[in-house]
Amino acid sequence: MSSSPDHFSLRAIALPAFGPSLLFGFGEGAIFPILALSARDLGASSAAAGFIVALVGVGSLLANLPAAALATRYGERRAMVGAALFSLLGLALCLLARSPWLLGMGVFMVGLASAVFLLARQTYLVEAVPLHMRARAMSTLGGTMRIGMFAGPFASAGVIHLTGLSGAYWVSALAMLGAGLVSLSVPDLVPKASADKAAIPKISMLSMARMHAPVLLTLGIGTALVAALRACRQIVIPLWADHIGLDPATTATIYGLMGAVDMLLFYPAGRVMDLYGRLWVALPCMLIMSCCMMAIPLTGGWISLLLVCMILGIGNGIGSGIVMTIGADASPAAGRTVFLGIWRQITDIGGSGGPLLISGLTAAASLATGIATVGSLGLLAAWIFWRWLPRGRPRA
Template sequence: MPTSPDHFSLRAIALPAFGPSLLFGFGEGAIFPILALSARDLGASSATAGLIVALVGVGSLLANLPAAALATRYGERRAMVGAAIFSLLGLILCLLANSPWLLGLGVFMVGLASAVFLLARQTYLVEAVPLHMRARAMSTLGGTMRIGMFVGPFASAGAIHFMGLSGAYWVAALAMLGAGLVSLAVPDLAPKTSSIGKPAPRLSMSAMARQHAHVLLTLGIGTALVAALRACRQIVIPLWADHIGLDAATTAMIYGLMGAVDMLLFYPAGRVMDIHGRLWVALPCMLVMGLSMMAIPLTSDWVSLLIVCLALGFGNGIGSGIVMTIGADASPAAGRTVFLGIWRQITDIGGSGGPLLLSGLTAVASLASGIVAVGSLGMVAAWMFWRWLPRGRPLV
């Protein structure tokens, strides 16, 4: 890794910084499409199958704060290796499962591991990358996860052809094993020192939350709304496609093209944030996503829905890494891992709460009303970023 910030290159740390994330995303992407099918094969109802799929997110939500404690205590490298091993055990449990609940336990373990893994990666990049390239590093981290999630299903499809549904879990297990092996090569970060040369004192989570309450309750909530909009996007598109009579193949095609647009924009987005400031990306990201979401009920065929979804993918793509970048900017040097654990907890609550809001509004009103209401969250987030996100490039 270069010692001079002026000559720093992301390429120099690409394997240790982004390799584990790519493989972890690949593993998760390999199993996501077949989790519900596996549950149904084991005799689960549709509602139970949906719950089992949701356990990935539930596990991540519950593990954010413990993940911060683990990474602080044992270091980022050990935390990542441990997360990869724990996820591998969860996948083996999925392979051996003879009941839906045993499958659910394995899925839950993968969700727990993902929180530890992603928090350790974010902390590593914040410390290892100079400030003037931070957004590019964070957007690339988000981008490699998306690439893995995008490619994983194709790899698992090939394995399923020869091995049945178990093939997807074997693909994921190999990916998790690779992530753990690559993580072994990642150096542990030296603890931050104070001005008198001693390690900075660690703050408890409650003390950290009190000390940084303002930024957590403003920009933190803003990024939670980003997470809510992103989570709802994955639900809204297939529901509305079914509502207007599109078949599964057409829906998958629309979703795939949207994902391709999303995946291609992560590095340019990071570069814009580094050169011009975070607001240049955060504001248009939320405006485009919010307006695109609200436009979905106006579509009536596959062409119009595709156009809107491409716009939605563009908005999400330019926002790649924005949640992690804003969190990194707001985090203190002393106790950074603890702060980022709290930050991820807030954003994950948004990611979990968005679909619940959509479901409730759809139940009491209509699907179109629920979609418009969720889209309006983008407008609220845009206002919050305009109000509290610093203009220009961060100076500290």
């Protein structure tokens, strides 16, 4: 890394910054499509299989604050190596599982490890990257995770064809092993604040939450709504496609094309945020996603649904890294890892609560009502960002 921030290049830190997250995302993507099938093969009901899949998100939600404590005490690199080993143990349980509850335990462990990886890389980038390139770094981090999640299922599909469902877990294990080796072999860059760390007092999570309550209760809630909208998107599209009579292959094609558009926009979005400010991306991201979600119940065939989903993918793609970038901007130099752990906890609550909300609304009213109501959350998030997100380029 150049000593001058003006000559900083993300390429110089690409391997330590993005390599572990790319491989971890690849590993998660490799097993996501077959978790429910594995549970069903072990005798789980459809409801139990859905719960087992949800344990990845539950594990990440519960691990955010412990992950912050681990990274603060042992450092980001050692925390990631430990998380890779922990995820390998979880995958071993999945491979050896002879009952649904043992499979669920392994899936839960993978979810716990994912929180450590994301928090460690976010903290690292805040320290290592100068402010004028922070959004590009965060959006690239989010983009590499999406690329890994997108490519993982394709890699596991070929192995599954030869070996059965167990092949997906072996593909995931190789990716997790690679993530651990990259984390172990590449030394951490010296963070900008390292010289002052000895003078910085330790701050408890409760004290941190009290000190930064205004930003956590405004922008934090805004980003939680972003996470809720994104989580619901993954559920809404297959449910509505089934509702209008589309076959699974068509649904998968629509979802895949949306994901491809999504992945193409992460770096341009980060550049816009760095040059013009976070609001230039956060506001259109939420307005586009909200309008598209509310438009889904108006579609009646695969062409109209594909069109709406492609625009939805554009909206989500330009928002790549926005949650991490806003959190990084708001984080203090003293106790940054603790703050980011709290920030991820809030956003993950939104990501977990969104699907529960749409499930309840669908049961109480209808699927169309649930989709439209959840879509309106994006308008609320847009208003929060308009009201509290700083205008213009970020300042130190």
